[in-house]
Amino acid sequence: MDILVPILTMAALGLFFSVGLVFAYKKLRVYEDPKIEIVSEMLPQANCGACGYSGCRAFAAAVVKGEAPPENCPVGGEEVANQIADTLGIKAGEIIKKVARVHCRGTWNAAKSRGSYLGISTCFAAHLIGGNKQCSFGCLGLGDCVLACAFDAMYMSEEGLPVITEDKCTACGKCVDACPRSILDLQPISQEIIVFCRSEDRGPIARKVCKNACIACGICVRACPDAIILENYLAKIVDFKKIDPEKIPDIEKCPTDSIGRLKKENER
Amino acid sequence: MEIIALFFSAILINNFVLHYFLGICPFLGVSKKIDSALSMGLAVTFVMSITAAVSWAINHWILIPYQLDYLQIVSFILVIASLVQLVEMFLRKISPPLYQALGIYLPLITTNCAIFFLALMAALKNYNFIETVIFGIGSGLGFTLAIILMAGIREQLDLADVPEALKGAGISLIVAGIMALAFLGFSGMIK
Numbered sequence: 310m311d312i313l314v315p316i317l318t319m320a321a322l323g324l325f326f327s328v329g330l331v332f333a334y335k336k337l338r339v340y341e342d343p344k345i346e347i348v349s350e351m352l353p354q355a356n357c358g359a360c361g362y363s364g365c366r367a368f369a370a371a372v373v374k375g376e377a378p379p380e381n382c383p384v385g386g387e388e389v390a391n392q393i394a395d396t397l398g399i400k401a402g403e404i405i406k407k408v409a410r411v412h413c414r415g416t417w418n419a420a421k422s423r424g425s426y427l428g429i430s431t432c433f434a435a436h437l438i439g440g441n442k443q444c445s446f447g448c449l450g451l452g453d454c455v456l457a458c459a460f461d462a463m464y465m466s467e468e469g470l471p472v473i474t475e476d477k478c479t480a481c482g483k484c485v486d487a488c489p490r491s492i493l494d495l496q497p498i499s500q501e502i503i504v505f506c507r508s509e510d511r512g513p514i515a516r517k518v519c520k521n522a523c524i525a526c527g528i529c530v531r532a533c534p535d536a537i538i539l540e541n542y543l544a545k546i547v548d549f550k551k552i553d554p555e556k557i558p559d560i561e562k563c564p565t566d567s568i569g570r571l572k573k574e575n576e577r
Numbered sequence: 578m579e580i581i582a583l584f585f586s587a588i589l590i591n592n593f594v595l596h597y598f599l600g601i602c603p604f605l606g607v608s609k610k611i612d613s614a615l616s617m618g619l620a621v622t623f624v625m626s627i628t629a630a631v632s633w634a635i636n637h638w639i640l641i642p643y644q645l646d647y648l649q650i651v652s653f654i655l656v657i658a659s660l661v662q663l664v665e666m667f668l669r670k671i672s673p674p675l676y677q678a679l680g681i682y683l684p685l686i687t688t689n690c691a692i693f694f695l696a697l698m699a700a701l702k703n704y705n706f707i708e709t710v711i712f713g714i715g716s717g718l719g720f721t722l723a724i725i726l727m728a729g730i731r732e733q734l735d736l737a738d739v740p741e742a743l744k745g746a747g748i749s750l751i752v753a754g755i756m757a758l759a760f761l762g763f764s765g766m767i768k
Contacts (some may be wrong), residue, residue, distance in 0.1 A: 315645055322635065322652055326659040337666040339673075363674065429736055 344373045344397065351392050353384045355459060357481035373397065383407060383480040407480040407495045409463075409473050414505040414521035414566060415447035416468035421518050436489035443518035446508040448492045454484035500549040502560060506567040509541040516565070523567040532559035537568075544568050580711050586767045587715030593691040594723040595753075595760040600691030603682045604724055605749050613678045614728035618721025620668070620683065622714065624660050625692055629713025631656045632696040633706055653696040654687075661687045691720060726756060 349369035360381045362368040371377040372393060379393040386406070394400055426441035428434055432453040435441065440449045450469035462477035463484060471484070475498065485493045492507060504523065508515045512524035525542040536551040537544055537560075544567070546552075552560070561569040593599045600621070607617040632653050640646055665683055669676045676683070686692065695716050699709040730752055739748050 314643055315648055318639060318643065318645055319648065319651065319655075322639075322655055326655060330659055330662055333663050333666055337670045339669050364677075366677075429738070431736075434736065 342370075342373050345370050347396060348372055348393055351385075351389055351396070352382060353389065355384050355479075355481065357384060357459065357479075357483055359383050359479075359481040359483075375399075383482075386479075406498045408475050408478045408498045409480060409482075409484055409493050410496045410503055411448070411471050411473065411493055412503070412505055412507050413446075413448040413470060413492045415442060415444055415519045416466075416470060416521070417450070418468065419520040420444050420447055432487075433489050440490075444508055444510070444515075444522065446490060446506075446510070447519060447522075449490065453487045453489070454493055457483040457487035459483060497549070500546075501570050502546060502549060502552055502557065502568065503571065504544050504546060504568050506543060506565075509543055511542050515542065521566050524565055526564060528562055528564070529560045529568050532556045532562075580708060582767045583708060584711050584715040587712055588719040588722060589760065589763045590767060592719040592723055592760055593694070593716050594720055595757040596764075597691075597694065598757070599694050600689050600720060601753075602685060603689060604720075604727060604753070605746065606685075607679065607682050608724050608727040608731055608749070610678075611725060611728045611732065613675070614724045615721070616675050617679060617682060618717070618724045620664055620679070621686060621689065621692070621720050622717025624657065624664060624686055625695055625717035625720070626710060626713040627660050628653070628657055628692055628696055629699055629709045630706070631660070633699060633704075633709040636700050637706075649697065649700060653693060656696070657692050658687045691716070723756070727753065730756075 345366070346369075349366050352365040352369060354365050356364040358364065360368045360377065360383070362371055362377070365382075368377060368382060372379050372381075379397070379399070380387070380390040382389055420442045421444075422441055423439070423443050424441065426435055426438075428438065430451055432449040432451045435449045435451055439445060440447075442449070448470055450465070452465045452471065454471050455463045455465055459481070460477050460479055462474045462479070463471050464474075466472045471493070480495050482495055485491075485495060490507065496503070505521065506515075506523035508519065508522045510518070510522070512526065515522035516524050523543050525539050525544070527539060529537050529544050530539055533552050533556050536548050537546055539545070557570065563569060590596065594601070594604050603617055603621070608614050635652055635656065636649065640648055640652065661684060664686070665676075668679070668683065695713055699712055704712060727749075731749065734748060734752070743751070
C-alpha cells in the first residue's frame with residue numbers, strides 16, 4: 310500500500326502540469342506554414358542577409374507570404390529561384406547578376422601615408438582615428454572585408470587593396486557592411502565602367518593626398534553627359550546603360566585613372 | 578529587514594554564478610551580446626521566481642504532509658521542465674527573433690542546475706513562502722547581473738588581442754574567475 314502514495318502523487322502532479330501545458334499551448338500556439346520549412350531548406354543557408362531579411366528562414370517566410378520575389382536571394386541565384394518558384398507555383402523574375410566592386414585605387418604607392426598605424430589591426434579600429442592614409446575617404450587596407458567574406462572571394466593585393474574574384478563573389482553584401490568607409494558596393498556585373506574613388510575632397514586636395522583620386526576635372530562627364538555627373542567633387546555614374554561603348558576610350562583619358570574599366574591583371 | 582538582506586545577499590554575495598558556480602552553461606553560451614544576455618537573464622529570473630513559489634507549495638502542501646520528502650528532486654524537476662515549456666511557447670509567440678537568438682539555451686534552462694539548486698536550497702533552509710519567493714527573484718536577478726556583466730566584457734574582448742590558445746571558452750572562463758574574485762569582496766557584508 311505504501312508504494313501507492315508516491316505513485317499516485319507523482320501521477321497527479323504530472324497530470325496537473327500536463328493539463329496546464331495543454332491549455333497554455335492552445336492559447337500560445339504559433340501556426341507556421343509548412344511551405345516555409347520546404348523553401349527554407351532550398352536556400353543556401355548562408356544566413357548572410359543579402360536579401361534584406363534577417364536570415365534564410367525569414368526570407369523563406371517572406372517568399373511564401375508573397376512579400377519577396379524568389380530571385381532576391383543573390384547567393385542561390387537563378388537555380389534556387391527557379392526551384393522555389395516551381396514549388397510555390399509562381400514565376401521567378403529575371404536575375405541581374407551583381408558583384409562587389411572596390412571603389413578605391415589608393416595603393417600604398419599612390420596614396421600618401423600619414424604615418425604608420427600600429428593599433429588594432431582592423432579597418433574598423435583604424436577608421437576611428439582617421440586611418441593611415443592622408444585621404445580620409447580611401448581604403449584603409451587592413452582587410453575587414455576579406456575577413457567578412459564567407460565565400461573566399463576576396464584577398465588583399467600586395468598594393469594594399471582588396472581584390473574580388475568575380476566567379477566566387479555571390480553579392481551577399483557582407484563586405485559592403487564590413488567596410489567602415491563604404492569603399493565597396495554591389496554593381497551589376499555587366500557594368501564595365503567603374504568609378505575608382507570615393508574622395509569628396511576638392512580637386513587640389515584630392516590630388517595632393519592620392520595620385521589616383523578623382524579631381525572632378527569633368528573629362529568623363531564631357532564624354533558621356535547623360536550617364537556620368539559630378540557630385541561632391543566626385544564623378545558618379547547615374548545610368549551605366551547610357552554609356553556608349555565607343556566613348557569608353559574618351560572616359561579612360563581620365564588623368565588620374567580614377568574611372569574606367571577594371572585592369573584585368575590584378576583587379577578582377 | 579531580514580528579507581531585504583536575503584534579497585541582496587542572493588544578488589551580490591551568494592550569487593549563483595559567481596559564488597556557487599552554478600548555471601555556467603548558459604552563462605558562457607549566451608553571453609556574447611548584451612541584449613540576448615539580458616533576455617536570457619530575464620527568462621531565468623522568471624523561471625526561478627515561479628519555480629520557487631510552486632516548489633514551495635508542492636513541498637509544504639503535498640510532500641511534507643505525506644512524508645514524501647524523497648520525491649523532492651523528481652517533483653522539482655517536473656515543475657522546472659513544465660515552466661520552461663511555458664516560457665518557450667510564450668517567447669515563440671511574442672518574440673520569434675529572441676526565440677531564435679536564445680536557441681538551444683532556452684530549453685536547456687530545464688537542466689540549469691542553478692534553478693534546481695534554488696528549489697532544493699529553499700527546501701533545505703526551511704524558508705517560508707515569502708522568503709522563498711524573494712530568494713528566487715534575488716537569485717534570478719543575480720544571474721542576470723552576472724551574465725550581463727560577462728556579456729559587456731566579452732563584447733570588449735572581441736577587439737582584444739587574445740593569445741590563440743585562449744580564444745573562446747578559455748579567456749571566458751578566466752574572465753569569469755576574475756569576476757568571481759571581484760564578487761568575493763562582497764562576502765561578509767551581510768551575515
